[in-house]
Amino acid sequence: MPISDALRRDLADIEVLEDPRMVRLKSRDFFWFSPVLKRALDDKRADLVVVPRDKAELMRVAASCARHRVPITVRGGGTGNYGQAVPLSGGVVLDMAKLDRMIWQKPGAGRFQAGARMLEIDRLLAPLAHELRFYPSTRQAATIGGFVAGGAAGAGSCTWGQISDPGAVLGVEVVTVEETPRLIELRGRDVLKVMHAYGVNGIITEVEVPLAPLHPWCERIAVFPSLAAAAKFAHVFTECDGIAKKLVTVFDPQIVPYLRRLMPYAQAGEAMAIVMVSEPQAEAFELLAADHGGRVTFRRSAEEAQQAAYGGGDMPPIYEFTWNHTTLHAIRVEPSITYLQLRFPPVVNLELVDWVAKRFENEVLLHLEFQRRFGKVTCSSLPLVRYTTDARLDAVMAELDAKGVAVSNPHTYVLDNAGWKRVDAPQAEFKRLADPHGLMNPGKLVDWRAEPLRATA
Numbered sequence: 001m002p003i004s005d006a007l008r009r010d011l012a013d014i015e016v017l018e019d020p021r022m023v024r025l026k027s028r029d030f031f032w033f034s035p036v037l038k039r040a041l042d043d044k045r046a047d048l049v050v051v052p053r054d055k056a057e058l059m060r061v062a063a064s065c066a067r068h069r070v071p072i073t074v075r076g077g078g079t080g081n082y083g084q085a086v087p088l089s090g091g092v093v094l095d096m097a098k099l100d101r102m103i104w105q106k107p108g109a110g111r112f113q114a115g116a117r118m119l120e121i122d123r124l125l126a127p128l129a130h131e132l133r134f135y136p137s138t139r140q141a142a143t144i145g146g147f148v149a150g151g152a153a154g155a156g157s158c159t160w161g162q163i164s165d166p167g168a169v170l171g172v173e174v175v176t177v178e179e180t181p182r183l184i185e186l187r188g189r190d191v192l193k194v195m196h197a198y199g200v201n202g203i204i205t206e207v208e209v210p211l212a213p214l215h216p217w218c219e220r221i222a223v224f225p226s227l228a229a230a231a232k233f234a235h236v237f238t239e240c241d242g243i244a245k246k247l248v249t250v251f252d253p254q255i256v257p258y259l260r261r262l263m264p265y266a267q268a269g270e271a272m273a274i275v276m277v278s279e280p281q282a283e284a285f286e287l288l289a290a291d292h293g294g295r296v297t298f299r300r301s302a303e304e305a306q307q308a309a310y311g312g313g314d315m316p317p318i319y320e321f322t323w324n325h326t327t328l329h330a331i332r333v334e335p336s337i338t339y340l341q342l343r344f345p346p347v348v349n350l351e352l353v354d355w356v357a358k359r360f361e362n363e364v365l366l367h368l369e370f371q372r373r374f375g376k377v378t379c380s381s382l383p384l385v386r387y388t389t390d391a392r393l394d395a396v397m398a399e400l401d402a403k404g405v406a407v408s409n410p411h412t413y414v415l416d417n418a419g420w421k422r423v424d425a426p427q428a429e430f431k432r433l434a435d436p437h438g439l440m441n442p443g444k445l446v447d448w449r450a451e452p453l454r455a456t457a
């Protein structure tokens with residue numbers, strides 16, 4: 001019996017998508033930013049997509065997949081970059097879109113269903129004078145569950161660090177994939193068991209996070225005579241604890257022409273800094289930029305910026321030029337471009353930025369995302385790379401690594417590799433508990449030994 005028939009019988013009255021175009025669409029993410037992953041994943045897809053309405057339906061899907069030994073790949077917004085949400089062995093894609101409610105909010109914290117989109121969460125929180133501490137530049141489409149299971153940082157990280165930092169996630173609820181699924185609440189450090197685990201060890205159904213007080217974030221662009229000058233300014237600005245800020249990004253002058261909408265705000269050869277700053281403190285930002293030889297070329301009020309985020313006007317919110325959105329803009333202009341993921345160690349970050357810019361001039365183009373972590377300011381980068389061959393990409397990563405710039409290879413879909421993708425023992429251990437049949441996102445956790453798939457019960 002074809003696998004989908006058995007499931008369909010079990011899942012009667014739960015929404016199932018089988019239209020081949022829809023199944024293909026929901027089997028993909030943004031892996032195509034990488035020429036390596038594009039080759040590896042382009043033809044991979046699920047057999048069908050299931051869209052549960054609530055937790056009870058979701059648990060029926062989990063039970064049915066366990067009973068029929070069908071692979072199950074959880075999907076949030078599908079905005080991941082490494083094929084995390086691409087099913088390698090067919091089976092079911094579990095679309096979390098309808099589990100999108102706020103469960104509760106209190107001063108300083110909130111709990112949300114995992115399929116809630118981060119922009120929508122902030123929309124709900126705004127009247128309560130709270131907001132998420134940080135969000136990826138894919139805020140509009142990314143879900144909070146997908147951010148925990150596959151994301152890292154974003155707008156807000158200049159103040160609040162990363163999703164894996166202590167206290168960044170207070171608790172998660174996970175559903176196991178077993179014949180009789182269980183609900184498990186992970187709190188404190190136990191959250192790390194499922195964090196950045198690509199949904200290989202449990203379906204996250206709820207996420208509890210600390211919240212920040214809401215600020216009116218206005219947007220500014222300042223230009224500087226060089227990357228070094230812009231980077232120095234951005235570093236000092238991020239260190240200014242007294243100025244509330246949401247985003248501090250710097251672009252090498254070579255990147256600006258790829259950001260078509262922003263080109264009018266810089267002259268050829270100028271480096272650009274983009275910031276989101278609390279509106280009453282915009283003046284303090286402008287004074288500091290001037291101190292560093294900067295010239296402010298773009299100003300948008302907090303109200304206009306908020307309207308842009310919610311879809312008003314034709315200029316997108318400014319964070320949609322930063323983090324990995326920069327790659328998206330560049331690929332639209334020059335399809336052969338790809339990217340890397342780098343973390344510069346604190347204290348020597350500006351020296352190393354300078355070294356990378358000179359050593360890989362015209363090949364690795366830096367944009368810097370400033371962050372405050374563990375009391376120190378540093379920057380990470382998703383630099384654009386003018387791709388030539390896989391071997392060259394590997395050589396560049398090896399050289400950066402040897403120099404002390406931490407590289408998380410974005411050209412692999414498996415966990416267990418270097419950097420952010422290193423998997424700690426508790427994740428594999430937790431998989432034995434939450435996914436004893438090894439059905440969740442198979443192929444992503446290398447060395448995982450599961451029972452044979454699809455042995456029908």
Ligand SMILES: Cc1cc2nc3c(=O)[nH]c(=O)nc-3n(C[C@H](O)[C@H](O)[C@H](O)COP(=O)(O)OP(=O)(O)OC[C@H]3O[C@@H](n4cnc5c(N)ncnc54)[C@H](O)[C@@H]3O)c2cc1C
Pocket residue numbers: 029030073074075076077078079080081084085096114115135136137138141142143144145146147148149150151152153154155197198199200202203204205322323324325326328441
């Ligand atoms: C243009 C662009 C810009 C980006 N910018 C950033 C950025 O600023 N910062 C950043 O960190 N990332 C960024 N990303 C990557 C991505 O958008 C984020 O990581 C985002 O948080 C992923 O959320 P999602 O809901 O789309 O997850 P998905 O892509 O749907 O899923 C990601 C992984 O998590 C798993 N998963 C999803 N939901 C669940 C769940 N409920 N339970 C268990 N597993 C689950 C999936 O199986 C998959 O393995 C960017 C990507 C693009 C394409």
